[in-house]
Amino acid sequence: MKKIKIIIGLTLCCLSAIIFAQNPVIQTHFSPDPAPMVYKDKMYVYTGDDIPGFDFYYMTKWRVHSSEDMVNWTDHGVPISLESFSWARDRAWAAQCIQRDGKFYWYICAQTVNNDMAIGVAVSDSPTGPFKDALGKPLITTGSWDNIDPTVFIDDDGQAYLYWGNSHLFYVKLNKDMVSYEGKITEIPQSVESFGGLRRPGKSDEVLQKQEQFEDVFVEGPWLYKRNKQYYLMYAGMTGRTECLSYATSPSPTGPWEYQGKIMTNQPTNSFTNHGGIIDFKGKSYLFYHTGLLPGAGSYGRSTAIEEFKYNSDGSIPKITITKEGVNALGTLNPYQRNEAETMAWSEKCSTAENKKTGVFISDIRVGGYIKVRAVDFGKGASEFAASVGAGLDGGILEVRIDKVDGHKLAEIEVQRTGGWEEFKTLTSKLAEYVSGVHDVYFVFKGKNITAGRKLFNFDHWRFQKIK
Template sequence: MRPTKLTALVAAVCMQYSLYAQNPIIQTHYTPDPAPIVHNGTVYVYTGDDVPGYEFYNMTKWRVFSSTDMVNWRDYGSPISLESFEWARDRGWAAQCMERDGKFYWYICAQTTANDMAIGVAVSDSPTGPFKDALGKPLIITGAWSTIDPTVHIDDDGQAYMYWGNGSLYYVKLNKDMVSYSGDIVEIPQSVKSFGGIRQAKNANENNQQTVQPKDTYIEGPWLFKRSKQYYQMFAGMSKGAESLSYSVSDSPTGPWKYQGKIMTDQPTNSFTNHGGIIDFKGKSYLFYHTGLLPGGGSYGRATAIEEFKYNADGTIPSITITKEGVQPVATLNPYTRTEAETIAWAEKCTTSEDKKVGVYVSDIRTGGHIKVRSVDFGSISPNTFQASLAAGLDGGILDVHIDSLKGPKLSSINVPRTGGWDSWKTLSENIDVKVTGVHDLFFVFKSHNIISGRKLFNFDHWVFKP
């Protein structure tokens, strides 16, 4: 009986975590260095794409996701990669996208073919792409390895600023075209007053190794934004051998900066680095950051998480603790309009892929996995049909639809047949016999015809309920 009890206990724990967890917000990929923006009532977050299992950062592409409710995130795949830039060869690191006059400028950093680190920019007419290299060459190249982690802010007068730097902090004034700059590259002086401390050599005979003064110091990952009349410079600082999130403020976008303290420090993130972004959305303030808490993750397999916070009355930012619960929904999802299957609050035993035919879809679906979608509003009239677009190259499987929990009332069950290929899509429908109204969480549960099967079952593109 012992194995049976143990299996039941593990299943119960997993179910509870699935029911209540929201962080990390993306479970289908490793998504470091989140950079959020708000555009036309939607939050877009631009991330990296860690490939864990190596002894250093292995990232060759960037990803974008969107949400209108802060809990269900639609995956738009990877609109740009190192291959998008002919001058890039390796080490794609943190990036940020900014909108201006209807165009979207995605600032990335990568190692060049000359082995320098440089900042480039891709441009698109849409926040989700397609993007293309705007210049065919780097925007910023200094010959220094500190040329990483760009952040961009457009001030009220229309002047745009780009900051970046590892160890040292620099900025330039971007021109209105957002792909060129005027004036010199300016290095920001660092001091205890401005950033809590300075990095200094331990000993001239120790290859200029770096140490940190006890309070804090600027390391990397700047994030520049303005609130009311005050400018904020959040950055990755240092605390007890791992990065904190810290910040300074100024009355000007170019400083001088005054250190304010640590926002997130000494947290069990399972990652040496942290990289943050802050936005306001629908009257609430949010901190985006990353952890190494996904299964198989760590310092080289990081994933985006979010916490809600409130500014203090004087405009300072409080200390923020990481949570597995994350944030609450600020809107509901309409099940009577087509929803892409890659719109996910929580997912297990599946990932996402993309192709030219259907774009992004849920793939590598396995027995015992599921997708959770939060805050689905069925309204006052119960649906009578559920439809899903599915594809299977082998014997398919079963797609069960539950509300409220993995074992909550079952609305529908689709027996997915072999459709003729993994990219041969069929829209399958089943009637709904259970009455459902109001707001519920929705669970798509994956099953195999063969209880011991470990193979891939089917692909899942989109779904809709019919009232």
Template structure:
């Protein structure tokens, strides 16, 4: 069969499998857990700042934060962990929800953590780049009141330049940030909570000092996880409310940045998230609106192993937000990936049987690759001229691994094949190449399939840094 015939068959094969290639997109990160997603749009790229659940414990065990980015909403590049509890001399535990924002060429990442004084506080890290490196901007907390409610900061800069920081568990607070973004003016204000503003209120603490639950007449109530933003002249506060057996995503609206607020309802509630909590963010990107949230649906996940998911939605004509349903398919691509530019192996639409590591010399790379695993990359545009060569930067302490490159499915037509030798160590990188023996043009999903050769199924095969096609 000549290359032209193969190319025609490949194009037809891609059309047949196009619908099935869209079936699995949520959660959008599969190589580790990624709770409390906080998206940021900057210069045509979406960055999502998340926590890092360590599952296997009966509490929210988190010690660092992570960053991913995407230009197309389906292929997400892992930028590793630019900050951790160790980045803050005053922090000792509970690296919980955080949000990053850009201003005047710098990026300010507002985090919360348990302090050495044994309470929760809000700090801020700063960087010249959205992916870091970040450093503690103050070497002390920004918000510290001795209150365990000092969690889940959310930040927004209004059209007039005034920045606001909201936060809180049970109670909701805000301050007006100064233009330096690392100090504030005026007092810390507590937001009044009523059924009209948040759908309901908590009962007073009972005799045992425990928070009460919602009363029978309450439709909802503010719990935690606020997300503050503005859309079409209206201010929105999305937050974790309370539903049957777990948190909802609910919201309230106002004509002013500081209220008064009017409760609007639940965006996401009573769905099979496999997680008691939910925490989200909302952005507009390339003319579409997106809801970020988390679930416990990755293998081994749950309430203490949560992962970022995304759904597209459209605002109602009056500016209200419709009910949004969780889906496995998630969102579709809003861009194309260029295979003729170096692409990091940690740019992933879906992955199985592999993980992520990083070091100072290499940066972030794909690790713990095992037989039967793979990476899928979506909407790869080969153009009208087929590539002739494929190369990959790989490291292996042992031999026996194979990297297959296939189009449109795990068993799709094979474009390239690399038998990986020992390279001198697991971080001793070598650029390996293969001829592309099947012509491929147009847009396809590409699968990097991991196989072993006469080795046990559980053994690590190799590490994978980046890849590139060439004409």
């Protein structure tokens, strides 16, 4: 065995200074309308699923991913879809999940069989499902197309609030069961004081009815949360011909709301819409939003991105610009435990699939593709690599490299037929080089005597063996 000593004793702090994450954080499919949730030292993000090739917001399911370090995200598949709700017919639009008393409530919106939009709720004992329709009917249904983009928040006194809206903003107080509400639906008045209103250039009202221009105004996508006894309501506003992210604050969860300004505006997101969530995790503050910047994307193919930010001393939110680099890692990944192949920081020329037997796995692997896993801590060294793969044909090659796609090659596995594409077998390889310390790991996909466009194999999980 060839042994080349590659000891890079970088601390995570030093590593983060020279190696960066990437936006969007999910590349295997489109992931619009991100809604983050923290549970047991792990970040979860619940998203939609734009279907490629359509010139409308065509979605039929919702997805969930999780991360312990904010850079390596695990795909947990599709816990709910339109088929989960007997009353739903189309438009699986924005949603948010929240935990209460050991159960998880996922508030969604969808077009109903009555040709309007309604808000429903699914429930589970796990943040990743399985989820089921909690009611068998919509929670909010008024015969209106304004019933979209629910956001949910539980205050310190235990009272839960559900906000939603499209041009009109509504809320209800949820009961403790989280699947019913008390009182009437309340509409929040639109005003310059609350949501920025309209820019009026001193013309008469008759002219303004035809020529008024939006300075800012509530459009959709509310996000309600609390920080230091102050309530924040972020939303998708309007600037020029695209949506911006703006916010208002209040001393009460029901208002009155005071407009504070735009958070993200005039950014090259390649998307008409924007939809965000703000959350704190491990002492840092993050803005989740979406862009249309993946290949073949755009306004109808949007993907989750993340930026870290710091509140100003007065609690206000600074202007946030989009970056390709995204956020830094909050920890390292242990290579000596089972790691799911669908846990990744970046990927190209592959996708994910799932079945009842295996769960989620990497599929549609093609020559020239790869998976990048960030900040992998090998400690004092590894001796062997193992990967669970499935292949109906042979000819695929899995290479393991460090620090870059064409970096030092640690291992290589020639994947033979395993009895079927979804029949997984664990194959092993001794390491060709000695490695220790913290590195980014690349799983590179190559082929032997096959056409470049052919599917190579499926990839379920991996681990390294420590040097004894």
